[in-house]
Each structure stands twice: as structure tokens, then as C-alpha cells.
Amino acid sequence: MASNKEEVKVFGMVGSPFSTRVEIALKLKGVEYKCENEKFGNLSDTLKNYNPVYKKVPVLVYNDKPISESLVILEYIDETWKQNPILPSDPYQRAMARFWSNFIDDKCMNDVRKACFTFDEKEREKSIEETKEALRFLENELKDKFFGGEDIGFVDIAAVIISFWISPIEEAFGLKLFTSEEFPKLYNWSQEFNNHPIVNEKLPPREILLTFYKGRYEEHFGSK
Incomplete structure (x- = not known):
């Protein structure tokens, strides 16, 4: 013990x-x-x-x-804890996993924030396109069932923001960023990842997120 x-x-x-x-x-x-x-x-x-x-x-x-x-x-x-590794053993693949995880935080989510909180319509449209461009990079990077191959890895865990959080954000802010038509591989990945028993157990109720982001919208733009 x-x-x-x-x-x-x-x-x-x-x-x-x-x-x-x-x-x-x-x-x-x-x-x-x-x-x-x-x-x-x-x-x-x-x-x-x-x-x-x-x-x-x-x-x-x-x-x-x-x-x-x-x-x-x-x-x-x-x-x-060495069991069930989430980072690859190969140094190059490990570096790439770090790269894409940082890309998700530094590029993808920053673009999403700008799309959400920009008042100017032209700037918002620009941020939406930049978000989609970033998601296309991830779409092209996804080669297997998960970014980690057949098993969940480091990038998959980092990308939980995309798999689960982006949907209530879109709904709360009236955006269309991540669709199955534009990003079929990434969308299928998100479903697989969210429905994995371990991941699903740790995801918060969607309604909590939707309520939170609607509150952020009203705080920033005023009531709908």
C-alpha cells in the first residue's frame, strides 16, 4: 500500500x-x-x-x-510509470508527437479562441479559415485509427480538446469549424477516441461545457 x-x-x-x-x-x-x-x-x-x-x-x-x-x-x-507507454520509443517519433501536441495548443486552440472572441466579422472569418487550415494539417497527419497507431498515444490525449470540446464551443459561439464532410478522418478519429471506455469515463457532461461557453459568449458579446 x-x-x-x-x-x-x-x-x-x-x-x-x-x-x-x-x-x-x-x-x-x-x-x-x-x-x-x-x-x-x-x-x-x-x-x-x-x-x-x-x-x-x-x-x-x-x-x-x-x-x-x-x-x-x-x-x-x-x-x-512505464506500463502502456503513450510516447513512441523512437526518438524521431517522440519529437513528432511533441511537435503535434504543441501545435494543437499553440496553433489550433489559439485560432479557435480568435474565432470565438473577435468582434470584427472579417477578422472572425479569417480566424475560422486559419482554424480549418490547422485542422487540415492534423487530418493529413492522421494515418491510423489513432495518432498513436492502433492504441491511444500522446497526441490523441492532447487532442481531446478537438475531439470533445470543440463541438460545444461551436454551438455556443455559432461557429462551424469541424465537420465530418471537411475532415472525415479526423471526425472518425474523434468518435473512436471519445467512445473509448477509458476516455469516455473521464469526459465531462457536454451540457456543463455548453452552459459554460454560452456564459462566456454572453459575457463577451452580451445576451443573444
């Missing part, structure tokens, strides 16, 4: 895709953990002490040592 020091804790938030990444990875590894759910806009002092730089979720605590930033945490999980 693990001592308190060896206990794995995840400081996360219901509805956070970044927290969900960490929980999916731990579940795939078969690692037991305790989840400490934070409240949006009212983070605990404990969380802030564990992550004084960014003051946000997720934070993984193991052996009394906190680690923040979801992609960094995923790598740490893979290196600490």
Missing part, C-alpha cells in the same frame, strides 16, 4: 480539457490517484502554492513534488 508521500494527486477542474488530459493518461496507465477539484475563478491557496508561476490547473503532485502544465505532466507520467 502506498504511503501518503507516494499518493498521486491531481488538482484539476470539471470541464477543463487540460485536467482531462492528465486523468486520461493516469487511467490508461492504471495509476490510482486522488482528484482535487478546483472552482473556476476561485482557486484554492493550495493550488496557488503548488503552481505559483501560472496559478492554474492542472497540477500533479507525486512524492510531495508538484508538476504543472498538462503536456509536461503527460511526459512525466509516461516516464514515471
